[in-house]
Structures are given as C-alpha cells and as structure tokens.
Amino acid sequence: MTPVVDIWVYLTDEPLLWLTATVLAYAVGDRAFRASGRKTYVNPVLIAMLLLGAVLLATGTTYEVYFDGAQFVHFLLGPATVALAVPLYTNRSHILRTALPMLAALVAGGLTAMLTGLGVGWALGLRGEVLLSLAPKSATSPIAIGVAEAIGGIPSLTAALVILTGILGAVIVTPLYDALGVRDYRARGFATGASASGIGTARAFQVDPVAGAFAGIAMGLNALFTALATPLVVGWLF
Amino acid sequence: MLHAIAILLACQLAGQVTVTALGLALPGPVLGMALLAGLMLAFPALHEVVRGLAEGLLAHLSLLFVPAGVGVVAHLHLLGENGIALLAALVVSTLAGLTVSVLVFAGVLRLVEPRS
Structure with missing residues (x-):
C-alpha cells in the first residue's frame, strides 16, 4: 500500500486536487446558503473562500500551488462576462x-x-x-x-x-x-x-x-x- | 453546446485582441460582451444557440470568484497596519455608492417613467 505521504505528494503535483476542492467548498457554501433560507449574509463565495483559506493554512499550501488548480475555474470568468x-x-x-x-x-x-x-x-x-x-x-x-x-x-x-x-x-x-x-x-x-x-x-x-x-x-x-x-x-x- | 462554446470564446478572443491592439482601457471580455450583444441584434438566431450555455454559466457566476477570493484570504496580512483604515473606507464608500446610485436611478426613473 502506498504511504499517505506519497499520495499527498502525488496529489499536490496535480491541478485536480485544488480544482476539486474549489468546487466542493463552493457546493458547501451554496448548500449553507439554501439551508439558511437564502439569507443574504450566508454568502457562498465568502464561505468557500474562508473554508479554502483555512485548508491552505492547515496544510501549509501556498496560494500559487492552489491557483495552479483553481485557475481552471478562474478562467471561466472571461466567457461568463461575454x-x-x-x-x-x-x-x-x-x-x-x-x-x-x-x-x-x-x-x-x-x-x-x-x-x-x-x-x-x-x-x-x-x-x-x-x-x-x-x-x-x-x-x-x-x-x-x-x-x-x-x-x-x-x-x-x-x-x-x-x-x-x-x-x-x-x-x-x-x-x-x-x-x-x-x-x-x-x-x-x-x-x-x-x-x-x-x-x-x-x-x-x-x-x-x-x-x-x-x-x-x-x-x-x-x-x-x-x-x-x-x-x-x-x-x-x- | 459546441457552437455556443465556440461563439463565447471567439467573442472573448476578439475583444482581447482589439483591446491589446488599440491599447484600450477596457477588459477584453467586456468588449466581447458588447460584440456578442451586437451580433445577436444583427442575427437574432444566435440567441437560441448561446442561451443555454450562457444561462448555465451565469447561474454559477459566484463560483468563479472563489479562486480570487481565496487569494484575498491568503494575502490578508498584506493589509497590515492599514487594515482598519482600509476596511473603514471600504465599508463607508460601498454603502454610500450603493445608496446614492439606487436612489438616483429610482429618482430619474420616476421623471422619465411617471406612471411607475
């Protein structure tokens, strides 16, 4: 069996981990927003960014490494503006x-x-x-x-x-x-x-x-x- | 779907190229938005082609701001000693901007559209 540390090293080399984390964190935020009865202060972007910020801090991940994965979501801002x-x-x-x-x-x-x-x-x-x-x-x-x-x-x-x-x-x-x-x-x-x-x-x-x-x-x-x-x-x- | 993706990307690309070539002070995608709006006015059939994809993207517009938002959390310490003053200026000006623009819009609307 591959040690956990090796799996972690493999994952942090790939954009997939932080891309998935971004979508999941937003899904959590969106769920919380709906569960609150669409309360304006339960903002899904705010929840997702705080969750991910805490995860980056806890795992010692730099923003640059995170953005390697998250850039695929970020890129869609252009087509969405169009x-x-x-x-x-x-x-x-x-x-x-x-x-x-x-x-x-x-x-x-x-x-x-x-x-x-x-x-x-x-x-x-x-x-x-x-x-x-x-x-x-x-x-x-x-x-x-x-x-x-x-x-x-x-x-x-x-x-x-x-x-x-x-x-x-x-x-x-x-x-x-x-x-x-x-x-x-x-x-x-x-x-x-x-x-x-x-x-x-x-x-x-x-x-x-x-x-x-x-x-x-x-x-x-x-x-x-x-x-x-x-x-x-x-x-x-x- | 395929055609819709091609149209959105082509408009963004055309906007980006125009902005760079002419040195305009506008984001390329904003010009791409104007271009697509113009194309739909000229060729109304385009609307049905791009509508599904556009509505799908806009329904989850909030998601697309998460990566940049995480950047703010990761760089929060950069606000540093000016943090309180910056946040105070931000809160006051955002409230003032939101209030003035909605009241002016509603006020002028009443002048041009007296029945509403």
Missing part, C-alpha cells in the same frame, strides 16, 4: 428605456464611492500609494488593477479591495434596499453591479433575472467610467 450579453439582449427594450437613469446613477454612484473612499481613508491617516489603491475598487478587477497601476496605487491591494467590496456589497445590498424602500429590480440590480462589480452581479442573478441583467450592464459601464474618471479625479485632488 455571456452577460444574453440577459442584456433579452432585456434590451427595458434597457433602452432606462438609458437616462442608468447614466445618472452611474456617474453619481461612481463619484460618490470614489470620493467617500478617498475621504475616509485620508481622514484615517492613509496616504500615498495605499490611499490611491482605494480609488478604483468599485470596478471589475481587470480594470481596477490597470487603473491602480496607472494612478500610482498598489495593484495587488486594489485586487483584494475589489473582492472585499464585492462580498460586502453582496451581503448588505438586500437589507439596505429593503430599508430604503426601493423595490424596482432595475434600480436595485443596476446600483449593485455599479457598486459591487462581479460578486454583486452574481448576487443580483440569485435574486432576480432582471436585476442580474441590469447589474451586468452596470458592471460593464462602470468599468468604462472608472477607467476614464479615476485619473481625472485623482489628478484634480492630489
């Missing part, structure tokens, strides 16, 4: 009729997130490249990382802030909008995609297909807005 064209197309009449509210919400919400982030960070003593890393965090990761580089932020810090913003947004959006009394799924979806990018959009699809379609278009528009507006705002402030 796939957002389908709900966009299905809801095209809705979307064309709301061009004006979308544009207004995009600019107002985008500037608010950017300025409050920089303002609170500055007030709490953040300066320089750490402070600038906050500016593009509401955009989808590839854009946020590129913008962070361009304005003198720290790209890896921005990448982490994008994920944390997405998780936080996905967790608080439903109770927040219920408290604000906004029931329109076009407004709720759009604001979620514009503020919490991909993870927010994933949450919107859990709630309602129209909300998901509007979140998808908001994520795309906010990518464009962040790329254009962040260098201008940062240049004007600093």
